Amino acid sequence: MRIARKILAYQLRDIVRNRWVIGYTVVLLVLTEALFRLGGSGDRVILSLLNLVLIFVPLVALTFGTLYLYTAREFIELLLAQPVGRRAMFAGLWGGLATPLCGALLIGVGLPFLLHAGEGAVPVHALLILLGTGVLLTSAFTALAFLIALRFEDRARGFGTALLVWLGCAVVYDGLVLLAVTVFSDYPLETPLLILTLLNPLDLGRVLLLLDFDVAALMGYTGAVFQRFLGTGLGLTLALAALLAWSAVPLWLGVRRFERRDF
């Protein structure tokens, strides 16, 4: 753990100076601030940010995460030639990536809310859920990015896969679910739909955010089922656990791959 922390600390120092991460922070800041100026109230800003977080955060985590691991390859070799274990190296690399990306999100979205705190009621609870979901999504999708980059030697294929995963989670998945619902509309679909929701981290993020807002109608099909059949309390717990698993399982698989692989 000590070694992992040290690697994390230096990776962090590297990444916070990375112009893409700085750019990511600035874009989030500008967008959130713009929403405040256009929309006004905190509630509406959060609802608009919701889709932004669901689409933008996984995209950045996946693409930046895979590229990062490919670029760091020679340096990883150099560090592994030091008395550094592979587990510690993996933990340090992932923490060193996920931490600054989460930081960017917290600053980019949180700061405008702090600045506008005086202008009326800020829905603190909803904001915390939004930021928490963003952090969990960052964690899950950087873990997936590492897994992808470790699976494919070739950068172009790895990067392509990362984009496909994002496209699949963000766009294709819900479409397929709707199609399935139409085709099998004569059958009871609640259980399959619940399972389908658990299988997509983006859907889980949406469920977490929207269950709290109590706007089930906006949730899309999977979200609506989630609320109707589990209720808010159980639904939140289940969605949260599943989303955590979306970080834990890819990380576990990634560590195993990292420990066995040849550099």
Next chain:
Amino acid sequence: MSVAERRTGGPAETPCVVAATAVTKRFGRLEVLRGVDLEVPAGRITGLVGPNASGKSTFIKTVLGLVRPDSGRLTVLGQPVNGDERYRRGLGYMPQDARFPENLTGREVLEMVRDLRGPGQTEDVELLGLFGLETELAKPVRSLSGGTRQKLSAAVAFLFRPDLLVLDEPTAGLDPVASGLFKEKLLAARERGASALLASHTLSELEELADDIVFLLDGRVRYHGPVAELMRLTGFARLEKAIAALMQRGQA
């Protein structure tokens, strides 16, 4: 990984710094190492030569623990290479093309390596001075030239007075002056008892530095012995011709 296995590796004062027995490695269908048997003696500079794809890099990477052999036994500095990272405290590695996190400064890179090694290591910063790197250390790595990065990499390799230096084409990116300083440093390290495994295509350099030559071909060791012996055997006075003769013989 077991404790028992670690103990049977014995103390570090074995005369061999690297001992490989029937080490094999394949990548997919490609058999890169086909049973490497090699004992690299301590206190000597051992030149590793061979044509491209002969398994040089792969062998170096198995010594560093970066590549895991499929079968065979490998001990480095008296300890079995089995996933335990501690034996690497005695290693200094200089890769062919060194890359560091681009936004860190040279000083931060050194600090990081130092930090990872932990306290209690005696340091040798002579190369930093010889290469005139002090002013460069304040700049982020991304703004350093390829040659300067190589110099930094060399300084990192020698920083902890390693018992075994693993050098992969070390002078390829260095200018003649730096290259000369590097060679002197390597010879001085040998004087204090360090060993080196030096992969190089520059045979004149090996002639200058190496005590022994290991010739790899198709994933096997085809020759291992003192440089002078190699020349006597092949009847050539230049290492270049002697190696060429070995390669031709190997292909015949």
